[in-house]
Amino acid sequence: MKHLISTRDLSRAEAIQILDVAEEMREAGTREVKKLPALRGRTVVNLFFEDSTRTRISFEAAAKRLSADVINFSAKGSSVSKGESLKDTAQTLLAIGADAVVIRHPASGAPARLAATDWIDLPIVNAGDGMHEHPTQALLDAFTLRRQLALRENVSPLGRGLDGLKVAIVGDILHSRVARSNLWLLRTLGAEVTMVAPPTLLPVGSGNWPCTISYDLDSVLNAGVDAVMMLRVQGERMKAAYFPNPREYSRYWGLDDARLGRLNASGMDTLILHPGPMNRGLEISSAAADSDRALVLEQVTNGVAVRMASLYLLLSGDLTKESSL
Ligand code: NCD
Numbered sequence: 001m002k003h004l005i006s007t008r009d010l011s012r013a014e015a016i017q018i019l020d021v022a023e024e025m026r027e028a029g030t031r032e033v034k035k036l037p038a039l040r041g042r043t044v045v046n047l048f049f050e051d052s053t054r055t056r057i058s059f060e061a062a063a064k065r066l067s068a069d070v071i072n073f074s075a076k077g078s079s080v081s082k083g084e085s086l087k088d089t090a091q092t093l094l095a096i097g098a099d100a101v102v103i104r105h106p107a108s109g110a111p112a113r114l115a116a117t118d119w120i121d122l123p124i125v126n127a128g129d130g131m132h133e134h135p136t137q138a139l140l141d142a143f144t145l146r147r148q149l150a151l152r153e154n155v156s157p158l159g160r161g162l163d164g165l166k167v168a169i170v171g172d173i174l175h176s177r178v179a180r181s182n183l184w185l186l187r188t189l190g191a192e193v194t195m196v197a198p199p200t201l202l203p204v205g206s207g208n209w210p211c212t213i214s215y216d217l218d219s220v221l222n223a224g225v226d227a228v229m230m231l232r233v234q235g236e237r238m239k240a241a242y243f244p245n246p247r248e249y250s251r252y253w254g255l256d257d258a259r260l261g262r263l264n265a266s267g268m269d270t271l272i273l274h275p276g277p278m279n280r281g282l283e284i285s286s287a288a289a290d291s292d293r294a295l296v297l298e299q300v301t302n303g304v305a306v307r308m309a310s311l312y313l314l315l316s317g318d319l320t321k322e323s324s325l
Contacts, residue, residue, distance in 0.1 A: 001014060001313075001314070002115075002123055002314070003111075003115040003123055003124045003125070003126075003314070004123075004124075004125045004126060004135050004136070004310055004314060005111050005112050005115055005124065005126045005133065005135070006112075006126070006132075006133045006135060006181070006184070007133065007135045007138045007139070007181045007182075007184040007185035007188070008133075008184040010135075010184075010185065010188060011188070012161060012188050012189065012190075015139070015142070015185060015188055015189060016159060016160070016161060016189075017313070018139055018306065018309050018310060018313060019139065019142060019143050019146060019157070019306075019309075020158050020159065021309035021312065021313060022139070022143050022302070022305040022306045022308070022309035023143075023147075023157060023158060023305070024309075025065075025304075025305040025306075025308040025309050025312070026301075026302065026305035028065075029065065029301075029304065029305060034065055035064075035065055035066075035067055036065060036066055036067065036308075037066075037067050038066045038067065038312055038316060039063065039066040039067055039068035039311065039312065039315055039316065040067040040068070042068045042069070042099040042100070042315055043068060043069045043070075043071060043096075043097055043098050043099050043100075044059070044063040044068045044069070044070050044071075044098070044099065044100045044101075044102060044311060045070075045071045045072075045073060045093050045096075045098040045100070045101050045102065046059050046060060046063075046070065046071070046072045046073060046102045046127075047073050047089070047093070047101055047102065047103040047104070048072070048073065048074045048075065048103075048104045048127070049074075049075040049103070049104060049105045049106060049110070050075075050104050050105060050106045050128065052104055052127070052128070053276075053277065054276055054277075054300055054303065055104065055127050055128060055134075055136075055137070055303075056072065056074075056104070056127070058300070058303040058304050058307055059102045059125075059127060059136075059307050059311075060072060061304045061307075062304050062305075062307035062308040062310075062311055063307075063311055065304065065308055066308055066311060066312060068099075068311070068315075071093075071096070071098070073089075073093075086105075086110065086113070086114065087117070087119050090114055090119045090120045091119055091120065093120065093122075094119075094120045094122065098120075098122060099122060099123075099315060100122055100123045100124075100125065100311060100314060100315055101114065101120070101122055101123070101124050101125070102125045102127050103124060103125070103126065103127060103129075104126075104127040104128045104129070105128075105129050105130070106129075106130055107129065107130050108129050108130030108131055108132035108177075109129060109130070109132060110129050110130075111124050111125075111126035111129050112126075112129075123314040123315060125310060125311070125314065128177055129177065130177065131174070131175050131176070131177055131180075131203075131237070132177050132180065133177050133180055133181045134177040134178050134181045134275075135181050135185075136303070136306055136307055136310055137177075137178050137181060137182075137275050137303075138178065138181035138182040138184070138185040138186075139185065139306045139310070140299055140302045140303040140305075140306040140307075141178075141182055141185075141229065141273055141275070141299065142162060142182075142185055142186065142189055143302050143305070143306050144273065144295050144298055144299050144302045145162060145165065145167070145191075145226075145227055145271070145273075146160060146161075146162060146189075147302070148271060148295065149162070149165070149226075152269075161189040161190045162186060162189040162190055162191040163189070163190030163191070164190065164191070164192070165186075165190070165191040165192070165226050165227070166191070166192050166194070166224070166225045166226045166227075167182075167186055167191050167192070167193050167194070167225060167226065167227045167228075167229060168193075168194045168195075168196055168217075168220050168221070168225045168227070168228045168229065169182060169183070169193060169194070169195050169196070169211075169229045169231065170195075170196040170197065170217060170220075170228060170229065170230050170231060170253065170255070170283075171196075171197060171201070171230055171231035171232070171233060171253055171283050172197070172201050172231050172232065172233045172234050172242075172283075173195050173197045173201055173202050173203065173206065173231065174197070174200075174201045174202060174203050174242075175201075175234040175237040175238070176231045176232075176234065178229075178231060178275045179195065179229075179231060182229065183195075183209060183210070183211055187210050187211075192211075192212075193210075193211040193212070194211060194212040194213070194214055194220055194225070195209070195211050195212070195213050195214070196213075196214045196215070196216070196217050196220050196253070197213075197215070197253065198215065198242070198243055198249075198252070198253060199215060200242045200243065201242055201243070217252065217253055217259070218259070221259060221262070221263065221270070222262075222266075224266075224268055224270070225270055226269075226270065226271065227270065227271040227272070227273060228255065228270055228271070228272055228273070229273040229274070229275075230254075230255050230272065230273070230274045230278075230283050230284045230288075231274075231275070231283065232274070232275070232276075232277060232278065232279055232283060233249065233279055233282055233283055246281075246282055249282060249283070250281065250282055250283070250285075253283065254282060254283050254284060254285065255272065255283065255284045255285065255288045256285045256288070257285045257287050257288070259288075260285065260287055260288045260291060263293070269293070270293060271293055271294075271295055272284075272288060272289075272291065272293045272294040272295065272296075273294075273295050273296070273299060274289065274294070274296050274299075275299070276296060276299075276300070278296070
């Protein structure tokens with residue numbers, strides 16, 4: 001594998017390899033000296049054409065922990081606001097001496113375009129493109145789930161998939177690249193996925209996805225799931241009224257205090273994930289976000305390890321001679 005554009009491109013073996021290398025990276029992150037020399041002398045450029053807090057910082061931390069140099073580029077305040085094309089921006093990066101490009105872009109397909117052209121010949125990592133994909137988010141979610149399950153069962157997470165795990169992905173599926181990347185990866189790893197959303201927030205064609213679709217959060221939670229992944233309501237991508245009002249959204253589709261209470265009373269150990277940033281009080285209540293079941297900060301911690309593994313495997317194939325990565 002030369003680029004990381006979509007989780008759809010990952011075989012099970014490749015996905016598990018990234019998760020296994022991320023375990024080593026996470027372990028290194030608990031040492032007193034967290035830095036590894038693996039990418040010394042290499043330069044990673046973070047090319048962000050869309051707002052981001054955790055993803056950009058996470059990629060920066062990941063590259064720095066591997067001893068790479070990092071150049072952060074955000075479209076605001078750059079020549080992109082003067083109308084510079086993606087091609088010119090990309091070629092400028094090459095001329096500067098970049099070794100890998102991490103790109104977030106509002107247009108679905110921008111990272112794939114960069115990877116497919118001869119503008120630059122560098123590994124490209126998709127850090128979220130429009131409503132398409134966000135592969136490292138899905139990898140860090142899978143990593144987080146796998147780790148929790150291994151802890152519960154008191155076994156090593158290494159080499160394992162997520163076979164038989166039941167995951168509900170809830171909310172604004174229509175605008176969510178996180179939902180799409182998670183669907184493909186969770187399926188590859190053997191999990192069963194249910195998408196829960198109002199009909200207005202499900203994309204055309206989702207009926208053909210390899211998942212169950214439900215409009216009823218309570219029945220999905222009552223039937224029992226191992227994890228529920230709440231999605232942010234992406235107001236900035238909404239140009240129409242997709243639901244009557246926030247109160248109604250949260251009553252029907254939110255993980256509110258009442259649903260958390262029922263989960264707690266049920267004795268089920270359903271885990272709660274959210275990629276952040278959270279709209280507290282809308283798709284998730286504060287009590288749910290801060291509960292013992294919630295893995296939101298664990299996801300952020302694991303994100304660094306997963307991005308270290310991704311950058312490492314893309315930039316220095318030597319650890320993985322026997323694999324196709
Ligand atoms: C997600 C994104 O940007 O796609 N956030 C993230 O990367 N942590 C989800 C979102 O913005 O809702």
